Amino acid sequence: MAIQKLYAGAKLREMRARLALTQKIFADKLGVSLPYLNQMENNHRPVSASVVLALAQEFGLDVTELTVGESERLVSDMREALADPVFAKTAPPLADLRLAASNAPALARAFLDLHRAYRQTHERLASLDEALGRDDASLRASPWEEVRDFFHYCDNYIDAIDRAAEHFAAPATPRQDILKTATEALAKRGIALAFSGNPDLRHYDPATRTLTLSDRSAGPTQRFQLLLQVALLTQNELIEATLDLARFTTPEARDIAKIGLANYFAGAALLPYRAFQQAALETRHDLERLADLFGASIEQVAHRLSTLQRPGAKGIPFFFVRVDQAGTITKRHSATRLQFARFGGACPLWNVHRAFETPGQFLRQLAETPDGVRYLCLARDVSKPGGAFHAPVKRFAIGLGCEVQHAPALVYSDGLDLKGRFEPFGISCRICERSDCHQRSVPPLERRLRVDPDRRGLLPYEIAD
Structure with a gap:
């Protein structure tokens, strides 16, 4: 089996610039010549094993960062x-x-x-x-897209906020104790907690210093909303500093990102990094058991698994996605090589679309993308009742998956033939090169077409080789 060479010129240049080192000094610290460093930084030569070792020893670099960049x-x-x-x-x-x-x-x-x-x-x-x-x-750029891309290119992992949330949750054990920790944090600021039948999930009144949560919401939702408000009230300086570094182009984008960072804190406090990662390993990433252990929802657990990208303590690289019944992606993140379509819906061959047909069940799929990478994919519906007969029910499906070499660490791989048949699926028809897909909606961008008026196969055209 051939060993893949590692080209990481952009990463080397970024690291040297961050350290404010000249090429000469950087080359000396890595134990290589100046021309050799120049060739590596311009991807004319791969990064050697000795340089990888020097980066780890001299600068404390997590070497996986060289291979899982953007x-x-x-x-x-x-x-x-x-x-x-x-x-x-x-x-x-x-x-x-x-x-x-x-x-x-x-x-x-x-x-x-x-x-x-x-x-x-x-x-x-x-x-x-x-x-x-x-x-x-x-x-002007869409604020929503600007914020989405901010998290996308941060690997959906914000180190300072993740560690602050873990520190906040440290005195607690899963489930009820995090509620005690959160309510005590509010009480120290003179804020009372109340519940009502109001359809709003959360409402904070600064005049009365009262946080009101909806008693129609499920327990995991109440805990998450409580922690979100704790983030806004106790972590404001950290959140504002993070927003300053991000340099959003509009006030609207900054406001959306602030809520996004508060959401991040809430998820990281509900599911603290090290405790959650250890539990994930012990349960073999069983989403239902993890949800029960931490008093979280299955969607919260799946989303958190996709964020375990702390340098030096990374978890399995997962992709995570949430889609509505029209196939529109409403949440997306990938720490794997699989990247989702930024616009439009997902591939119809993907099992996440079938989750609506089998509510309350996990669907498993062994799937392969056109580039030959194989994945274990999970899908499940996540209906969200409105709490009353006439209230609307939100229906989504979530997808979670990893590359097949990590599949044995997941309980969901039990009984599957990981060397057997893998179903084809892709990202978007316009960039999928498969010529025999019966669900194709538009031709691929980079391929020529042949049209035979006397013949009709799967498609009204043939994709040339």
């Missing part, structure tokens, strides 16, 4: 952007995209920002009401 995400996002018909005649080959992502990631991100701005301009012009009826219809 390159795969950038390639996937660029391929999807280039699926836009505007690039139909100029789309570069995949090899060029990989070079751009590894050698010039800042340029790749700038391209994605430019395409996003183009999309938003196009959408505005497509609606006369939007384009002509509003005085403030100036072009």
Whole structure:
């Protein structure tokens, strides 16, 4: 089996810039010549084992950071952007995209920002009401997308907030004690906790210093909302400092991100990193047992598993996604090589869409993407009752998975033939190269088509080799 060479030029340059070292000093500390370092930083040579060892010993680098950066995400996002018909005649080959992502990631991100701005301009012009009826219809990035991308490129792991949440939860043991810790934290600030039948999940009144939670909500939701308010009231300085570093372009994006960081704190306090990671290993990542141990919901547990990316103590790389009944992705994160479509729905061959047909059950799927990577995929519906007969029920499905080499560490792999048949699935039809997919909706971007009026197969056209 051939050993894959490690090219990490962008990471080396970023690290040297962060340490404010010249190439000469950096090369001396790594024990290599200046020309050799220059070649590694420009991906003309792979990073050698001795350099990896020197990075770990000299700078305390978690060497897994060299292999799980943002390159795969950038390639996937660029391929999807280039699926836009505007690039139909100029789309570069995949090899060029990989070079751009590894050698010039800042340029790749700038391209994605430019395409996003183009999309938003196009959408505005497509609606006369939007384009002509509003005085403030100036072009700017969507705050929601800006925040989504912030978490996406942070690996959905915010170290300072994660550690602060773990410290906050340290005196507690799972379930009831975290409630005691949270209510005591509020009581120290003169804030009372109350419950009501109000449909709002959470309401804090600064005038009366009262936090009111809905008694219609399930226990895990109440705990999460309580911890979220604790984050806003006790961790404001840390959250604001994190927002300052992120440099969001609009006040709306900053406001959305603040709630996102408070949500992150709540999840990390409910499921503290080290205790949760240890329990995950002991239960073989059994979502139901973990939910019961920590008084959390299955969705909260699945989401938390996808964030265990602390340097030096990383868990299994998972992807996590939540979709609605229309197939729209409402939450997404991947610490694996699998990256989800930024726009539109997910692949219809993926088992997450079938979860709505079998409520209350876990579906298992052994699946393979067009690049040959194999995954164990889990899916389950997560209905959220409204608490009253006439209240609407929110219905979602969640998907969680990992690359198949990690599957034995999951209880869900029991009884599966991990060397048997893997079902095909992809990310988006426009960037999926499979020619025999019966669910294909549009042709692939990078392939030529043949149309035979006298023949009709699975598709009304053939995809040329």
